[in-house]
Amino acid sequence: MAYEGKILRRALQRFEEDKRQREERFQSRREGVFQRQPRLREIEGELRATMSRILSSALRRGTDPRAAVEALKKQNLGLQEERRLLLADLGLPEDCLEEKPACPLCGDTGWRGDGAMCRCLRAYCAREQQKELSRMLDLGNQSFETFSLEWYSEIEDPALGVSPRENMDWIYRTCRRYAASFSRESGNLLLTGEPGLGKTFLSAAIAREVSAEGFSVVYDTAAHIFERFEARKFGREMGEAVEADVERILDCGLLILDDLGTEMTTPFVQSALYGIVNGRITDRRATILSTNLKLEELGRRYTPQIVSRLEGEYQVLPFFGEDIRRLRKERG
Numbered sequence: 001m002a003y004e005g006k007i008l009r010r011a012l013q014r015f016e017e018d019k020r021q022r023e024e025r026f027q028s029r030r031e032g033v034f035q036r037q038p039r040l041r042e043i044e045g046e047l048r049a050t051m052s053r054i055l056s057s058a059l060r061r062g063t064d065p066r067a068a069v070e071a072l073k074k075q076n077l078g079l080q081e082e083r084r085l086l087l088a089d090l091g092l093p094e095d096c097l098e099e100k101p102a103c104p105l106c107g108d109t110g111w112r113g114d115g116a117m118c119r120c121l122r123a124y125c126a127r128e129q130q131k132e133l134s135r136m137l138d139l140g141n142q143s144f145e146t147f148s149l150e151w152y153s154e155i156e157d158p159a160l161g162v163s164p165r166e167n168m169d170w171i172y173r174t175c176r177r178y179a180a181s182f183s184r185e186s187g188n189l190l191l192t193g194e195p196g197l198g199k200t201f202l203s204a205a206i207a208r209e210v211s212a213e214g215f216s217v218v219y220d221t222a223a224h225i226f227e228r229f230e231a232r233k234f235g236r237e238m239g240e241a242v243e244a245d246v247e248r249i250l251d252c253g254l255l256i257l258d259d260l261g262t263e264m265t266t267p268f269v270q271s272a273l274y275g276i277v278n279g280r281i282t283d284r285r286a287t288i289l290s291t292n293l294k295l296e297e298l299g300r301r302y303t304p305q306i307v308s309r310l311e312g313e314y315q316v317l318p319f320f321g322e323d324i325r326r327l328r329k330e331r332g
Contacts, residue, residue, distance in 0.1 A: 011124040026099050043083045122214045129211045142204035151324045164321030171317045175202045179209035184284050191290040193319025199290045203256050215253035223263040229272040260291040
């Protein structure tokens with residue numbers, strides 16, 4: 001579950017800033033204790049200095065340091081007991097002068113002993129990724145918990161043999177299972193249907209949950225994605241930013257490509273779309289495509305090779321019903 005570079009950099013920056021602020025607050029509290037009882041400052045200094053002083057003296061004389069160590073233990077125990085009593089007089093616990101890490105698993109380094117990212121740093125990465133997604137998606141309101149079936153009619157569609165509400169209930173449960181059990185084996189989804197039926201809403205809900213689990217998620221419109229590919233191909237923009245954008249599109253754990261079919265369709269766009277679809281299938285990276293076009297309309301707009309890959313590798317979720325945005329407006 002690797003995060004893209006810019007997400008990890010921002011997360012590490014926030015992680016280190018919070019760590020620094022915790023250290024400053026601890027030092028401020030510690031200084032307040034010393035001001036209340038100056039002898040505690042002296043004891044802390046003596047505890048730090050005693051060991052090096054006695055050991056250095058013993059080693060300079062070439063004598064066995066064990067006797068010095070025993071003397072050190074007795075002296076330190078006496079200092080520790082004096083410190084405990086002074087803190088008790090102040091109504092403070094005996095360990096209040098010891099700085100403890102916020103995360104005991106990694107000691108506030110962000111990385112476990114086996115080199116894996118600790119869950120505390122993963123939480124920072126997840127929050128930064130949520131911020132990135134929130135630039136295009138209303139993640140504050142678009143979630144599975146706030147999704148409602150009340151906007152979908154219970155009247156059966158004679159041609160389909162199912163009502164919009166029954167169909168959406170199935171789509172909702174499918175999307176929720178997809179998000180809850182997301183992995184490299186999750187496969188791909190194709191969300192099709194007219195505008196205003198909930199495709200973006202459920203895409204955002206999936207992005208929210210998958211991102212929170214620590215997977216890298218990229219959500220963008222088809223037009224903007226193809227624009228970045230064109231910029232790299234034809235050199236319309238120079239620098240690392242374009243290359244980084246293309247890499248994150250190809251390498252993220254979940255790509256959600258919205259509004260497929262609204263872009264200007266050119267031979268280059270068809271080639272780029274096939275490269276994205278086929279490349280991510282080959283690399284076993286999950287993709288969700290959202291479009292206002294039906295599958296047969298996609299076949300007329302794009303190449304047979306693309307449609308073949310969609311039919312063979314994507315689960316199709318067909319949305320139908322009345323435009324929810326219009327219904328909300330009418331109801332007031």
